Amino acid sequence: MTNRLFLRNLFHTTLAITALFQLSFGQSKPAASGAILQGLKKLNVVGTVLYVAAHPDDENTQLLTYLANERLLRTGYLALTRGDGGQNLIGSEQGEYIGVIRTQELLAARRIDGPDQFFSRANDFGFSKSTDEAVRMWGQEQILGDVVWMIRKYRPDVIITRFPPDSRAGHGHHSASAYLAEEAFKIANDPTKYPEQLKWVKPWQPKRIFWNVFIPGAFMSNKKPDEPGVISVETGLYNPLLGKSYGEIAAESRSQHKSQGFGVPASRGVKIDYLLLKGGEPAPKDPFDGVDLSWKRVPGSAKVQQLINQAITNFKSDKPSASVPVLVQTYKALAQLDTANLYVKAKRQEVEKLIQQCIGLWYETNPADFAASPGEQIRVASSIVNRSDYPVKLLGIQMPAVKKDTAMNLALKPNDVVAFNSAVTIPANQPISQPYWLEKPVNKGLFQVSNQALIGSPENPPAFTTAYSFEIDGQRFVFTQPWSYKSTDPVDGEIYRPFIIQPAVMANLAEKVYVFADDTPKNVDVVLRAGRTSVSGTLKLEVPSGWRVEPEQIPFNLKEKSQEVRVSFRIYPSTTYGEGRLRAVVSTTSPEKTGYASSLRVVAYKHIPTQTLFPAAEAKLVKLDIKVKSKNIGYIAGAGDEVPAALQQIGCVVTPLTARDMNSNLSVYDAIVVGVRAYNTEDWLRNAQPKLLDYVEKGGTMIVQYVTPGGSFIQNGLKTSQLGPYPFVVGRERVTEEDATMTFINPQHPLLNTPNKITEQDFNGWVQERGIYFAQEWDKAYEPIFSAHDVNEASKDGSLIYCKYGKGHYMYTGLVFFRELPAGVPGAYRLFANMISVGK
Numbered sequence: 001m002t003n004r005l006f007l008r009n010l011f012h013t014t015l016a017i018t019a020l021f022q023l024s025f026g027q028s029k030p031a032a033s034g035a036i037l038q039g040l041k042k043l044n045v046v047g048t049v050l051y052v053a054a055h056p057d058d059e060n061t062q063l064l065t066y067l068a069n070e071r072l073l074r075t076g077y078l079a080l081t082r083g084d085g086g087q088n089l090i091g092s093e094q095g096e097y098i099g100v101i102r103t104q105e106l107l108a109a110r111r112i113d114g115p116d117q118f119f120s121r122a123n124d125f126g127f128s129k130s131t132d133e134a135v136r137m138w139g140q141e142q143i144l145g146d147v148v149w150m151i152r153k154y155r156p157d158v159i160i161t162r163f164p165p166d167s168r169a170g171h172g173h174h175s176a177s178a179y180l181a182e183e184a185f186k187i188a189n190d191p192t193k194y195p196e197q198l199k200w201v202k203p204w205q206p207k208r209i210f211w212n213v214f215i216p217g218a219f220m221s222n223k224k225p226d227e228p229g230v231i232s233v234e235t236g237l238y239n240p241l242l243g244k245s246y247g248e249i250a251a252e253s254r255s256q257h258k259s260q261g262f263g264v265p266a267s268r269g270v271k272i273d274y275l276l277l278k279g280g281e282p283a284p285k286d287p288f289d290g291v292d293l294s295w296k297r298v299p300g301s302a303k304v305q306q307l308i309n310q311a312i313t314n315f316k317s318d319k320p321s322a323s324v325p326v327l328v329q330t331y332k333a334l335a336q337l338d339t340a341n342l343y344v345k346a347k348r349q350e351v352e353k354l355i356q357q358c359i360g361l362w363y364e365t366n367p368a369d370f371a372a373s374p375g376e377q378i379r380v381a382s383s384i385v386n387r388s389d390y391p392v393k394l395l396g397i398q399m400p401a402v403k404k405d406t407a408m409n410l411a412l413k414p415n416d417v418v419a420f421n422s423a424v425t426i427p428a429n430q431p432i433s434q435p436y437w438l439e440k441p442v443n444k445g446l447f448q449v450s451n452q453a454l455i456g457s458p459e460n461p462p463a464f465t466t467a468y469s470f471e472i473d474g475q476r477f478v479f480t481q482p483w484s485y486k487s488t489d490p491v492d493g494e495i496y497r498p499f500i501i502q503p504a505v506m507a508n509l510a511e512k513v514y515v516f517a518d519d520t521p522k523n524v525d526v527v528l529r530a531g532r533t534s535v536s537g538t539l540k541l542e543v544p545s546g547w548r549v550e551p552e553q554i555p556f557n558l559k560e561k562s563q564e565v566r567v568s569f570r571i572y573p574s575t576t577y578g579e580g581r582l583r584a585v586v587s588t589t590s591p592e593k594t595g596y597a598s599s600l601r602v603v604a605y606k607h608i609p610t611q612t613l614f615p616a617a618e619a620k621l622v623k624l625d626i627k628v629k630s631k632n633i634g635y636i637a638g639a640g641d642e643v644p645a646a647l648q649q650i651g652c653v654v655t656p657l658t659a660r661d662m663n664s665n666l667s668v669y670d671a672i673v674v675g676v677r678a679y680n681t682e683d684w685l686r687n688a689q690p691k692l693l694d695y696v697e698k699g700g701t702m703i704v705q706y707v708t709p710g711g712s713f714i715q716n717g718l719k720t721s722q723l724g725p726y727p728f729v730v731g732r733e734r735v736t737e738e739d740a741t742m743t744f745i746n747p748q749h750p751l752l753n754t755p756n757k758i759t760e761q762d763f764n765g766w767v768q769e770r771g772i773y774f775a776q777e778w779d780k781a782y783e784p785i786f787s788a789h790d791v792n793e794a795s796k797d798g799s800l801i802y803c804k805y806g807k808g809h810y811m812y813t814g815l816v817f818f819r820e821l822p823a824g825v826p827g828a829y830r831l832f833a834n835m836i837s838v839g840k
Contacts, residue, residue: 031357033317034241039354040315040323042072043308043330046343047293050076050154051115051212052147052181053162054173055124056083056102057257060162060212061113062250063273066235068114070246073293074346075115078150078456079106080143080177081124082437085768089261089681090605092640094819096438097603097613098259099124103435104608105256107458113253118154118456120146121437121447126768127736128172129790131165131179137445138176145194147184150456152201155342157291159185159209160275178211185209185279200452207291208280212273227276231283236271247271258607261680298343304333320358321390327355328473352477360387363481365399365466369561370485371502371612373532375428375591380483382420382466386412393471399424401464426501428591432598432614433500436460464499492606500612502531505558507539507584507597507617512642513824514582515622515649516573524569524619526584529600530558537588539597541569544580547621548572573623579824584617620824626650627755628833629840630670630701634661638675638682638705646821647673650829652836659684662691671701671836676818679707679719686719693725697806701839706730706773706814724782724812725805731776733796734814735788738766743787743795751785751802751811751834758834762827771814774798781805802838809838 031039049067053059059077068075084099093101103119110117122143128134135143151159161178169175187193189205213225224230238245247267255263275287283289295301295308307330316322331351337344355361361384368379380399386392394410402424412418436457440448449455462482470477483499510525528539540553550570558565571582584597597617604610628650634657635644644654657672662684666672672695679685685692696702704723709730723730742763744752752758763770770788775798778784784797800813813835820828 033320034243036320036323036354036357037312037315037317038069038072038239038241039350039357040308040312043347043350043354044295044305044312045072045074045293046295046297046347047071047288047291048074048076048154048156048342049158049160049287050078050150050156050206051160051162052078052080052177054080054171054177055086056106057254057260057262058162058174058177059109060273061109061254062235062246062267062271063160063212063233064115065113065246065250065253066233066237066273069239069242069249070235070237071288076118076150076154076156077106077110077115078118078120078147080120080122080138080147080180081173082119083124083260085124085126086260087639087676088259089639089677090259092642093259093603094822096442097601100435100603100611100613101259101605101608102257103458104611105259108256108608109253112256113249116154117458118150119437119458120150121449121455122146122173123442123445123447124173125445127734127772128176129736129793130172131175132172134172134176135180139446140180142446144180144183145197146455147180148188148194149197149201149452151184151188151206152197152204153456155204157207157293158287159206160287161209161211161278164211164213182209182278197452206280208283208287209278210275210283210287211278213276214274224272225274225276227274229282230274230276231285231287233273233275233287234270235273236267236269256607258605298337298341300337304330304337304347307333321360321388323358324355324390325473327351327358328475331355331477332475352479355472355477356479358388359390359392359472361385361392361470361479362387363466363468363479364486365481365483366486367464367483367499370497370610371500371531372426373502373504374426374430374432376532377423377425380422380424382422383417384412384419384468385415385417387415389414390472394418395469395471395476398467398469399464400467401430402426430463430501432503433460433463433612434614435611438613438615463501497610498612502600502612503598503614504531504535504588504591505529505537505556505586505597506531506600506614507586508599509582509584509617509619511619511645511649512822513620513622513646513649514571515624515646515824515829517624517626517628517650519573519575521570521572524571524582526567526569526617528556528558528565528567530561530563533561534559534590535588536590537586539567539587540585541571542583542585543571543621544574546574546576547580571621573621577623577625577826579623579826580621582619582621622824622826622829624650624826624829625756626826626830626833627837628652629755629837632668632670633836634666634669634672636672636674636678636682636685638678639680641676641705641818642822643673643675643705643818646829647832647836650833659688662688666691666695666700667698669695669700670839671703673836674702674704676705677707679704679723680717683719689720689722693805693810696725696808696810699807699839701809701836702811703835704810704812705817706771708773724803724810726779726781726803728775728778728782728801728812730773730812730814731798733774733776733798734772735770735774735790735796735799737790738769739763740770740788740790742770745784745787745797749783749785749802750838751800751831754834755837755840756830756834758827758831762830764827765825766820766828767823767825768819769816771799771816774814775801775812779803811835811838 082099083102122138163169163174165179189203251266295305311326363384365382396407437447464483485497536557586597587594598614599617601613782801782803785800787795789795
């Protein structure tokens with residue numbers, strides 16, 4: 001499928017796409033005078049607030065924008081998960097890869113609205129229906145500890161939760177985020193709780209905790225909820241220094257959640273948010289009643305307060321550099337205070353940033369390539385420019401990771417670029433770049449992170465940085481910047497990409513799952529890519545007992561960095577049905593090393609920095625007892641899935657269908673399958689629907705995978721009012737327990753018997769869930785096939801409904817084939833084979 005970004009064949013295909021899918025993510029954007037004055041005013045506010053919810057896109061962006069930019073508070077958002085279990089509207093990434101995308105979308109949002117971003121170790125394992133299930137799957141003690149850690153580390157005066165700790169939250173993760181926040185609020189100041197954290201942090205008691213209350217079913221309502229003791233906050237204000245209202249900024253921020261389809265219009269005018277006290281001291285009028293937000297809370301800070309007021313009073317918008325002397329004095333005065341004080345440290349960093357912005361000081365280090373391997377020598381270019389006439393001396397450049405230290409005493413001329421080129425060697429023991437939460441195998445509910453200091457961090461600390469030492473008004477400043485690769489695209493212009501460390505050689509298998517429907521062997525193509533120059537050795541594939549590979553190994557010799565070679569093995573399946581793992585093993589001669597290979601996975605979209613990961617080079621092997629009678633399949637792509645590749649694995653020929661194909665002869669297809677959410681995302685289906693139903697009536701088979709019904713939480717409604725030949729309604733019913741019993745309503749139904757006999761064993765090994773967005777009401781012409789339910793819930797019959805229409809067959813299914821088929825679940829293949837073959 002054209003929208004699949006998984007590296008299936010040649011690396012250079014995705015790498016070419018990457019060059020187009022970037023914007024500038026280098027240095028922070030230069031600050032205009034209004035933003036600098038905003039920053040000066042923020043120096044005067046000594047207070048912190050922490051917002052807590054469950055997922056990316058849960059946060060009330062407008063309230064966060066207001067807190068960070070109107071109240072000028074140190075503001076943070078703690079998302080317990082990275083959204084790993086969510087669906088993806090912009091590509092085929094699932095699981096940890098959609099988690100990587102949504103992590104970066106949150107960071108993109110925070111670059112717009114201003115707060116800090118944090119995460120716990122909780123893995124989004126999919127929709128949950130209760131707080132108990134969520135905390136049990138995550139591990140209550142671990143995630144509660146993470147929230148306590150963030151309270152002790154960030155030391156908020158006030159905590160605000162997005163959700164209540166009960167069913168009104170609409171999702172077990174939502175309610176669990178509130179429950180854990182309220183529990184952490186109670187114990188964060190108790191030194192007997194999580195005492196191991198006290199090596200790094202101290203107990204802390206916030207003043208109070210609120211729920212950012214909303215009316216059920218009206219998530220962003222401006223109507224006051226019927227809750228006693230609610231206080232109101234006007235968040236729709238206009239900020240003349242920024243030139244936008246907080247509703248406008250919030251819309252830009254929220255629209256970064258593109259993988260979830262959360263683009264929203266700008267909000268202007270009055271917007272009231274409501275807060276309900278859940279713990280701590282009462283607040284009669286304002287969430288910060290009784291909280292001293294001034295410098296009075298820092299002992300001995302009178303001089304600092306005086307200097308900040310002076311900087312604000314005397315600020316010149318046409319000459320920000322005139323504020324530098326008083327800012328340097330402020331910096332020195334802060335150094336005389338308790339440097340361990342949270343606010344002293346935070347305000348010193350803010351002053352450093354303001355000095356840079358007032359001078360217009362620019363500095364960066366750009367490697368000659370976006371990636372290097374351990375032991376490789378690369379060239380890096382550093383550039384510095386003072387874009388004002390304020391006197392600045394460059395005292396030195398240090399690159400600690402490569403032990404490069406250059407001392408100098410150079411006066412920077414106004415607007416004159418100073419450039420330094422260096423050849424450096426990457427340490428031979430430098431770890432390969434990998435998101436820290438994915439370095440170890442992922443438990444179902446919890447990422448394995450042993451380094452306490454990393455817990456809460458949105459991403460890895462940069463491994464390669466340059467420290468620039470300057471002298472400004474007699475004071476030495478050291479400003480540190482990560483290395484970033486810079487290039488120029490003819491369309492998008494200047495593009496930045498994170499610098500990463502890659503293996504000496506990478507191996508990408510053409511498929512993630514190899515399914516064998518009989519004893520016929522299959523070719524397994526592997527693309528080898530050099531991470532450096534002159535890498536040679538051998539590649540072999542390790543398979544389970546009973547399977548066989550030819551040849552035993554293949555030599556390779558890659559002379560140029562990024563050179564690729566495709567090699568092919570032949571896999572002979574086991575004579576017995578079952579599953580196993582195929583793993584690539586690479587042996588290199590220089591340096592002499594043998595081990596399991598890493599693959600290369602690039603996630604590239606315009607709205608986030610390119611993310612490069614190196615998962616294990618392995619695939620699942622499945623020997624199936626399966627028969628397929630329909631071979632010629634038309635596929636209408638939806639919001640990105642890998643079902644077409646799965647169908648090809650069992651011998652089907654899959655043809656992508658677009659609006660242009662609707663005027664062709666559809667009868668050539670044994671079945672037409674519609675991808676997930678296609679009826680939410682593809683406008684052309686509105687006009688194509690009569691043609692598709694005519695295809696069914698004349699003898700075709702049509703399968704529609706799940707759609708979302710629209711509503712307050714869903715941005716994309718349905719493109720047609722009637723999905724099938726007879727009416728049915730899609731609701732939000734789902735079965736989230738992947739091992740829930742599937743009861744066969746009519747065991748004799750053809751879908752359960754032909755050409756494969758479906759049994760209870762076919763529902764073993766399903767991942768994440770059974771199904772979502774079930775049919776909720778349907779015409780009597782439809783037959784439900786299964787009944788299923790989560791524990792302590794009523795049975796639901798709408799996971800798969802079927803009807804005959806004319807000479808043909810129509811099905812709607814909420815069963816998550818888009819997860820199960822790429823995961824190589826045998827029973828899912830067998831059931832889907834029956835569905836596409838029902839017309840035969």
